[in-house]
Amino acid sequence: MTAGLVNGVHHLFTRVYYEDTDAAGIVYHANYLKFAERARTEMLRALGVEQGRLRRETGLAFAVKRCVVEYSRPALLDDELVVESRLVALGGASLEVDQRVKRGAAELARLAVRVACLGRDGRPARLPPALRAALMELLPKVEPDAT
């Protein structure tokens, strides 16, 4: 397995190659956004959505609207990383994903990403109902009140 959903959390395994590193000997900071995008793409694919086909068939595309990245430790050449992605919010035309880049148990970077669904005109467009229903399943469940 190189990618998959476990209890609503998506895991993508990815390797660090020379292309990802910089002259400081570590992964270049902007490349964590690439790793995170690969992970969101695979999370959608695990739900049956290929972005290229979605765009050709419906005109819908996903665009990052906001991204907060916090870097705690550097990733290095040859590292095998796992990107954990958790859907944390779901709007009519947007979603928010909490993503963590880890090497084993060590967290290297954490991203909070807000993605908008856009139509052909570049304006916000409602998520397709089937995708929305599938994403709902990934949202953390609110525990029923015990009282």
Added chain:
Amino acid sequence: MTAGLVNGVHHLFTRVYYEDTDAAGIVYHANYLKFAERARTEMLRALGVEQGRLRRETGLAFAVKRCVVEYSRPALLDDELVVESRLVALGGASLEVDQRVKRGAAELARLAVRVACLGRDGRPARLPPALRAALMELLPKVEPDAT
């Protein structure tokens, strides 16, 4: 001029090439972090600091610790962009820069970036005094109280 300081605000002019774009026809979201890093590098160079030489001579390097990016409009192939960089805070071993990517007067993206100065051991290290003094000059002045 392709880069320079005007009233404490650094301006870097940069062009969008095919390498910067993606299949959605716009600049790939992670590449704004590259544009911003080019601009911070030129801002330091305008203050007399070359990061490669700094690292060879003192072991000091700058590392992004936190980055918040908000995307408002997409940049397109052939666009000439300007990255405006404003130093907004200066600590003993870190600095914060507000950066805006514009096409003409239109703001396309805004970044708040916290950069740490690290020593050879990867731990926070004090900024060199000469650089710190030069950066102080870029901080917005607190207006003297008129009353």
Added chain:
Amino acid sequence: MTAGLVNGVHHLFTRVYYEDTDAAGIVYHANYLKFAERARTEMLRALGVEQGRLRRETGLAFAVKRCVVEYSRPALLDDELVVESRLVALGGASLEVDQRVKRGAAELARLAVRVACLGRDGRPARLPPALRAALMELLPKVEPDAT
């Protein structure tokens, strides 16, 4: 000047940033192709052609069909490079460019690039006459035979 034609040879000046380097401390080999593409883009722009507009207005796009790169010395962080581009052949629907990446007088890499002009259907398409005429001016002149 950061780019321009001098005696039929196009010169693009470009700086090496962290994004261009890798953990070996040098410019990542694939990135010389990016520098070369920036240079070809500016050579076309110097002739009045913007590729984005050309594509929107005529459907024509340029695609690299073949590239030979020879690396002689590594480029390093902070280097200011110049890419020299010489048109060496011009067909009905293609062109060949000899490109050299230099640091001062030292040649770091040399590229021989064949670019095809493609129509909306992805098939070879004749170069627009005005562009073809402008490119002809860049071809090395054959000296008239003195005998």
Added chain:
Amino acid sequence: MTAGLVNGVHHLFTRVYYEDTDAAGIVYHANYLKFAERARTEMLRALGVEQGRLRRETGLAFAVKRCVVEYSRPALLDDELVVESRLVALGGASLEVDQRVKRGAAELARLAVRVACLGRDGRPARLPPALRAALMELLPKVEPDAT
């Protein structure tokens, strides 16, 4: 399996993400060199060599000296590609690899890459004997003469 050796030919499976594409809607030409480098890295890893560790322990690094790329058909977003790598020549301090990027049976690009082994001083250095022996096993066998 995402990578492995089959009859001396190394296969790396890799997916096309937005980061790999450009505004022409296809994989950016320089990125095939990244795919090829990932494949060579995994071919070495399959022989027990991690380049990062090799460099830390022996100072040896691999550098691309020459690369010929021929592009026949474009790769697209979401494509699953396989990079086939065949060692075709082995010198004392260099090796040559024939690499093909395919989508299913269709060949999209072909690369001939010469890689040099360099020491800490940047000069050619002999391949470590164990790696050399392992690479010898990958070379195509000369058929014994039947007569």
